[in-house]
Amino acid sequence: MAGRGSRLRPHSLTVPKPLIPVAGKPIVHRLVEDIARILKEPIDEIAFILGDEAFFGEDVVKSLEELAEGLGAKASIYRQDLPLGTGHAIMCAKESLSGPAVIAYADTLIRADFDLDPTADAVIWVKQVDEPEAFGVVKMNENNEITELVEKPAEFVSDLAVIGIYYFKEVGDLKNELQKVLDNNIQNGGEYQINDGIKAMMANGKVFKTGSVDEWMDCGNKNVTVETNSRMLGFLHKDGAELVDRTVRLENATIIPPCFIGEDVSLTNTTVGPNVSLGKGCHVLGGTIKNSLIQSHAHISNANLDNAMIGNHVTFKGDFTSVSIGDYSVLE
Known part of the structure; x- marks a missing residue:
C-alpha cells in the first residue's frame, strides 16, 4: 500500500x-x-x-x-x-x-x-x-x-x-x-x-x-470508488449488518437503505439514500443525497447529490450534483 x-x-x-x-x-x-x-x-x-x-x-x-x-x-x-x-x-x-x-x-x-x-x-x-x-x-x-x-x-x-x-x-x-x-x-x-x-x-x-x-x-478513481461503496453497502445490507448508528439524529428526514450512517450524524429536512455512506459527525440540512460517499465531519446544506464523493471537514452549499471535493474544502 x-x-x-x-x-x-x-x-x-x-x-x-x-x-x-x-x-x-x-x-x-x-x-x-x-x-x-x-x-x-x-x-x-x-x-x-x-x-x-x-x-x-x-x-x-x-x-x-x-x-x-x-x-x-x-x-x-x-x-x-x-x-x-x-x-x-x-x-x-x-x-x-x-x-x-x-x-x-x-x-x-x-x-x-x-x-x-x-x-x-x-x-x-x-x-x-x-x-x-x-x-x-x-x-x-x-x-x-x-x-x-x-x-x-x-x-x-x-x-x-x-x-x-x-x-x-x-x-x-x-x-x-x-x-x-x-x-x-x-x-x-x-x-x-x-x-x-x-x-x-x-x-x-x-x-x-x-x-x-x-x-x-x-x-x-472517484467514480469506481463511489460505485464500489454502493455495491458493498448492498452486500452488507443483505448480510444483515447494522449500518445506521444509534446516535443518528433525524428531524423530518428519511433514510432509504442501504446506507451507512456513522455516529453523531444529524439529518434535517433531507432524504438520504439509497447507496450513501455518511461518516462520523456529518450534518446534512435540506436536499437529497443518493449514490454517494461522504467522509467525516462534512456540513452539507440544500444540496442534491448523486455520484458524489466528499472528503473530511468539508462545507458544501451548492447546486452541483456529481462532485468530487477533497478534505477541508469550503464551497458555499
Whole structure:
C-alpha cells in the first residue's frame, strides 16, 4: 500500500488511498478482514508495505497495528521509499517472507468463499471479465493449472483477469526468485514486477492454480470508488449488518437503505439514500443525497447529490450534483 493513489485525488492528497473509508470502513481494513475470512485459519503476522513517513505517518501505523491485533496477528511495518514496482515493494518486506502467505494490493475489495487447493504451490485470484484485453490474464492448461501470465493480450488468451491477490504455500520461493530479479536488474516499464518472480517459479515446476472471486471491486478513481461503496453497502445490507448508528439524529428526514450512517450524524429536512455512506459527525440540512460517499465531519446544506464523493471537514452549499471535493474544502 505504498502508492500515492494519484487517480483518486483530491481525496488521496491528505489520506492514503487504502485508508479511505468505503461503506464506513477503510479499504485496507475491509480487504484484510475479507481475506482472513476466506482463509479460515489463524494469521500470525500481517506485513504492511507503506510509502514515506511524511505521508504514511504514525497515525497510519497505529491504525494498521490495531487492524492486525484485532485479528490476533502481529503487525510488521515496512517502507518502500521509491516507486520501483510490485516486486520491489514485496522485497521491502523480505524479513517476513517465509512460510504460507497471501500477498494483496490494497486498492481492491472482494467477495468470495472457497477453499484453497491443497495440491497447488500457489494460487492467483482471478475474476471472469468481459474485456480481457484490458487486463492481465492467466493462460491455463488441460489440468486447470496456470502456465502463463499475459498482460493485456491483443488476441484472446482467456477471460480470467488477475485481480492482485496471491497465495503462496511457501512465499520464500517467491522471495528467492524476486531477489534474482533485483540482482539481475530485470525491469518492465522501469520497475521490478511480481510477475517475473512468478514466471520463474513456474519455470521451476511450481504448480499455480486459480482462486475465483464472486465480486471484484476497484477503488482506483472517484467514480469506481463511489460505485464500489454502493455495491458493498448492498452486500452488507443483505448480510444483515447494522449500518445506521444509534446516535443518528433525524428531524423530518428519511433514510432509504442501504446506507451507512456513522455516529453523531444529524439529518434535517433531507432524504438520504439509497447507496450513501455518511461518516462520523456529518450534518446534512435540506436536499437529497443518493449514490454517494461522504467522509467525516462534512456540513452539507440544500444540496442534491448523486455520484458524489466528499472528503473530511468539508462545507458544501451548492447546486452541483456529481462532485468530487477533497478534505477541508469550503464551497458555499
